Structures are given as C-alpha cells and as structure tokens.
Amino acid sequence: GGRPWIGGLARSIPPALGAWVAIAAAMPPRRPMPRLPSELVPTGKSRGTAVLLTGCPAATLFPSTQLAAARLLQRAGVRVVVPPGQRCCGALALHLGDAAGARRLARHTTATLAVGPADWVVTTAAGCGALVREYDHLLVDQPRVRELARRTHDALELLADLGLPPPVHPLARSVTVHDPCHLAHGQGVRVAVRSLLATVPGVRLVELEDADVCCGSAGTYNLTQPRMARRLLARKIERIAATGADVVAAANPGCLLQIRAGVITRGLPVTVEHPLDLLAAAHGVEWMR
Structure with a gap:
C-alpha cells in the first residue's frame, strides 16, 4: 500500500487523469543501484x-x-x-x-x-x-x-x-502468477515462470483464476482507454484478492504498474513483483558489490 490517499484521489477525478495518478503512485521508489555492466x-x-x-x-x-x-x-x-x-x-x-x-x-x-x-x-x-x-x-x-x-x-x-543452481535462500511467501498477454499469448510462455518459482523453498504457488486475462494495461491502453482498463483491472484485482496470496508475480513492466495501481486503490496487503526479482532474492544475488 504505502499511500492510501492515492486510491481515493484516483477514483474522484476524471478517468483519464485518474489513470495517470494511479500509475504514478504505482511507480517503484528510486533507490541507489549499481550500473548494469556492459x-x-x-x-x-x-x-x-x-x-x-x-x-x-x-x-x-x-x-x-x-x-x-x-x-x-x-x-x-x-x-x-x-x-x-x-x-x-x-x-x-x-x-x-x-x-x-x-x-x-x-x-x-x-x-x-x-x-x-x-x-x-x-x-x-x-x-x-x-x-x-x-x-x-x-x-x-x-x-x-x-x-x-x-x-x-x-x-x-x-x-x-x-536451469539454475539450487536457490540458497528460502522465501516464505504465497505467490500467485499473472500471465501478461504479451508473454502468454504473444510468446506462449506460461510454464517457465511457475517452474522457476516452484524451485524456491518456502514459496507456495496459488493459481490465479483467469491468470492470462488482460489486467487492463495493454501497452498504453490503460491511459488511452481508462474506463475499459479500469473494468479489466477491477476484475483482475478481485481474482487476486480471492487467492489470499501475499505476492503477485508479473513479468511485464506495464502489468506491474497496472496491478500495483489496483492493489493500492483497493488497499490490499499484497506486493507486486517481477518473478526475476523474487528469484534473485532466493539465489542471493547481491546488487551492491
């Protein structure tokens, strides 16, 4: 959550502006990061x-x-x-x-x-x-x-x-996977995400109903067609809430922002993360070295 007032503001102004406010609130905080090596x-x-x-x-x-x-x-x-x-x-x-x-x-x-x-x-x-x-x-x-x-x-x-070496750190998390349209339908990738997360000790995978149905991001659709995008997002958030999971894994930046915006607006105690970040934590990847 972090900023509960954002949800009320996003709902109270016109949809187009509300979409921008919600997505802005969903952007991750800046933190010091090393440069990506060449x-x-x-x-x-x-x-x-x-x-x-x-x-x-x-x-x-x-x-x-x-x-x-x-x-x-x-x-x-x-x-x-x-x-x-x-x-x-x-x-x-x-x-x-x-x-x-x-x-x-x-x-x-x-x-x-x-x-x-x-x-x-x-x-x-x-x-x-x-x-x-x-x-x-x-x-x-x-x-x-x-x-x-x-x-x-x-x-x-x-x-x-x-394949990867065995993870070195368990993660006691219940994780549900959202399948981005561009990954599941555009590239046929569904099983890889779940098979990798299943290798992490402590992770409990909870299947999401309609996991491969659009969250409403759809590239720029959530900003150009905010009403329809909101309806798709509301449905996705309902499905997420029903899982009881504490983490949603989504492998696309647009989906991450869109679902985070929905989680913030709804006030769900859920984090939304890229599967690669979860795997990095389990494999002991150190950024600052």
Missing part, C-alpha cells in the same frame, strides 16, 4: 552468449529486474552482453498507432543488438519480446531481422530451459 562473464563453464535488450520502461523504472536477469543468466553459465545506445524497441509507438515511428525504432534496435555472435537475445519486458519476435512483420524481407526474431526469448523462458 558484459558479465559466466559462472563456471560457458553455455553461450546472450544480448540483453533492456527496454525503456523496464530499464528506467525496474533496474533491479535488469540486474536480476543478468546475474541469474550469469549463474546459469551465460555470458551476458548489454549493448550501449539502446532506445525503445518500438512497442509503445506501435501501441499508439505510429507504425512509421515503430519501424524507425525497430531498425535502430536491430542495428544496436548486432554486437557480434550471440546465441540469444533476452528481455525482461514481455511487451518488448513480443514485438521483437514479430519484427519481420514490421521490417519485411530482411534476413537479419528474421534471425533476430528467431533468437529472441524472455529471460524467464531461457532460464527455465537452461
């Missing part, structure tokens, strides 16, 4: 190289998740490269109907990620991953784009495929 050498025998697509909301609002992904991949035996000069992948422009702008950003992203031989491109933002996997629809007849789309994976999907 390269991380794998722990133990190398199993391949991954290029990390940072995304814009993910990198700006959830830097701990970027570090979590990089450190966990490192522990899975992956060399992680973080190219400089990354911008938006184009997803937000496409959500707003700006196809030309999305193509420009897609070209830039394709060029930026071409940093040498790599086995995978990984991202912590489901919306970014879903779009990059379909870049060949934006930029047709470009073999390099098709290859980029083929190698792109959500970080959770890759970690589940490769």
